[in-house]
Amino acid sequence: MNRDGAVALVREVGGDELCERLFHLDAVRTSQGESQVGSCTEPAPAIRAPDALAAIDFDAVLAGGGLSLLLSPLLAARGLRVAVVERAKAGAVHREWNGSTAELDALARTRLLTPGEVEALIVARYRHGVCVWHEGGSYPVTGALDCAFDAGRLLGLVRSKAEAAGVTILDGYTVRGHAEGETAVRVAIASNGAGVASSGGGAASHVGDVASSGDGARGELTTRVLVDSRGSSSPYASADLVCPTVGGVVVGLEEGDGRDRIDPTVGEILATTEGIEEGRQHMWEAFPGATGHTTVYLFYYARREDVGPGALLALYARFFERLPSYKRGAFKLVRPTFGYIPGWSRLTPAPAAPGRRVVLVGDAAARHSPLTFCGFGSMVRSLEHTADKIERAALGQPAAPQRDQALHVGTGVLARIMATPPLDPAKKDELNGLLDAAFATLHAMGDRTYGALLRDEMTSSEFVRFLAKIGTRRPRVYRDVMTSFGPVALGRWGVSLARAAAGSL
Numbered sequence: 382m383n384r385d386g387a388v389a390l391v392r393e394v395g396g397d398e399l400c401e402r403l404f405h406l407d408a409v410r411t412s413q414g415e416s417q418v419g420s421c422t423e424p425a426p427a428i429r430a431p432d433a434l435a436a437i438d439f440d441a442v443l444a445g446g447g448l449s450l451l452l453s454p455l456l457a458a459r460g461l462r463v464a465v466v467e468r469a470k471a472g473a474v475h476r477e478w479n480g481s482t483a484e485l486d487a488l489a490r491t492r493l494l495t496p497g498e499v500e501a502l503i504v505a506r507y508r509h510g511v512c513v514w515h516e517g518g519s520y521p522v523t524g525a526l527d528c529a530f531d532a533g534r535l536l537g538l539v540r541s542k543a544e545a546a547g548v549t550i551l552d553g554y555t556v557r558g559h560a561e562g563e564t565a566v567r568v569a570i571a572s573n574g575a576g577v578a579s580s581g582g583g584a585a586s587h588v589g590d591v592a593s594s595g596d597g598a599r600g601e602l603t604t605r606v607l608v609d610s611r612g613s614s615s616p617y618a619s620a621d622l623v624c625p626t627v628g629g630v631v632v633g634l635e636e637g638d639g640r641d642r643i644d645p646t647v648g649e650i651l652a653t654t655e656g657i658e659e660g661r662q663h664m665w666e667a668f669p670g671a672t673g674h675t676t677v678y679l680f681y682y683a684r685r686e687d688v689g690p691g692a693l694l695a696l697y698a699r700f701f702e703r704l705p706s707y708k709r710g711a712f713k714l715v716r717p718t719f720g721y722i723p724g725w726s727r728l729t730p731a732p733a734a735p736g737r738r739v740v741l742v743g744d745a746a747a748r749h750s751p752l753t754f755c756g757f758g759s760m761v762r763s764l765e766h767t768a769d770k771i772e773r774a775a776l777g778q779p780a781a782p783q784r785d786q787a788l789h790v791g792t793g794v795l796a797r798i799m800a801t802p803p804l805d806p807a808k809k810d811e812l813n814g815l816l817d818a819a820f821a822t823l824h825a826m827g828d829r830t831y832g833a834l835l836r837d838e839m840t841s842s843e844f845v846r847f848l849a850k851i852g853t854r855r856p857r858v859y860r861d862v863m864t865s866f867g868p869v870a871l872g873r874w875g876v877s878l879a880r881a882a883a884g885s886l
């Protein structure tokens with residue numbers, strides 16, 4: 382199948398708006414920089430930084446209303462005046478999410494949702510999850526990514542809570558740039574033609590002007606803190622790795638036993654069905670949801686600079702073509718979901734905010750695991766901490782450090798290996814061999830350790846033990862790593878890992 386065929390299939394099910402999101406993601410990712418963020422072609426407007434006397438419209442403006450929308454009612458509950466500016470519709474995600482039970486519980490712990498509301502979002506619970514490698518083993522694990530839940534309903538619910546708490550939501554508005562002053566940030570926004578402001582109250586009057594002035598209207602908001610929640614489209618999303626991911630909710634797959642069928646009680650966390658092709662190790666995942674529905678994704682790890690224009694479309698073409706070699710059945714895609722998930726290997730400088738009053742969150746900050754890319758889990762685990770950080774910035778207090786997990790220093794190098802597969806056709810099964818050795822090791826270390834890696838809870842010393850055991854099972858692994866990184870980078874990584882293991886990170 383070619384790209385046009387793939388677009389036609391996505392459009393048929395998802396409509397024009399979803400296709401626009403797909404094109405936008407592909408275009409922005411390859412032309413990042415604030416000047417490009419608005420329309421991908423227009424230069425950013427010249428913005429004057431606000432002086433100390435400037436009127437302040439909001440305490441916090443969120444640029445982007447995807448998953449980070451979760452922060453908005455929490456900030457409003459702290460007494461902050463909050464606005465969310467979203468180029469499409471805030472809370473209308475083109476995603477499905479899986480998580481571990483403990484992560485979903487965090488939503489109730491923050492009081493964002495009631496335990497009953499959290500329970501009602503869960504569409505499936507699994508007996509166990511499994512990772513399956515081409516010409517290798519099948520390794521079950523319990524208690525990790527064991528819930529599938531309704532992402533659209535979650536964000537719909539959060540949006541109504543945000544509105545009830547007085548958050549102003551600007552749908553159809555793009556953030557085009559900003560300028561930071563001593564006490565506030567001025568944010569340039571532009572309506573995409575059908576911009577709509579829904580205000581829970583307290584919206585500044587000129588927001589109303591922008592909203593009502595029709596096609597292509599432009600305006601400015603002044604805020605104490607700009608929260609960059611533009612995900613992979615943020616001009617500051619400089620993480621060195623990226624995981625292009627496509628697929629969505631599929632019906633018609635055969636249920637039953639065996640690798641090529643769906644077991645509705647098992648979540649397939651990671652699976653490969655082939656070796657390295659076209660310089661990439663493609664991977665699948667399949668999470669059964671409501672009866673007869675399965676969320677299936679195809680993705681690969683890559684270095685940011687290796688992902689060219691139209692990568693999501695090319696991957697969609699492969700998805701439609703190769704899904705029959707992964708699972709049997711006359712499948713039909715009923716809800717396309719896709720995106721680029723940035724990942725930071727911890728081997729390069731961290732994505733950083735451009736000023737004191739700009740806070741990067743979610744995928745823009747990329748503090749989630751570079752190996753599992755579970756941004757949802759990472760976001761919900763750190764909601765309170767992130768809300769604290771934003772509140773401190775709004776109050777002009779010294780910035781709280783960006784929290785990170787020591788484990789990611791270790792997993793980052795594994796992600797870099799996955800992103801740079803050997804190109805020699807004779808080595809096309811290298812990564813499958815490595816993955817098989819790694820997961821056989823994890824499985825042998827026990828369910829608790831295996832699950833801890835997937836849930837992002839493994840300690841650094843446990844990770845070092847894990848590495849040592851892989852070395853016993855596959856002695857070549859150290860030579861491969863040395864060849865891939867060179868002694869200097871490897872030495873730096875070893876020191877960071879040792880410091881993390883000693884608990885000094």
Ligand SMILES: Cc1cc2nc3c(=O)[nH]c(=O)nc-3n(C[C@H](O)[C@H](O)[C@H](O)COP(=O)(O)OP(=O)(O)OC[C@H]3O[C@@H](n4cnc5c(N)ncnc54)[C@H](O)[C@@H]3O)c2cc1C
Nearest residue numbers: 445447448449468478479556612720743744755756757758
């Ligand atoms: C297909 C897919 C499946 C996933 N599945 C899982 C999973 O099962 N479990 C898990 O833990 N994680 C999963 N993730 C990761 C998770 O979805 C992300 O980590 C998370 O959505 C990041 O949240 P965010 O708010 O940073 O960005 P996003 O949710 O991507 O939201 C960014 C928002 O910003 C808007 N925007 C962009 N530019 C502008 C602009 N200039 N002005 C205004 N608005 C703008 C976009 O329209 C978008 O709505 C998945 C990701 C993808 C792509």
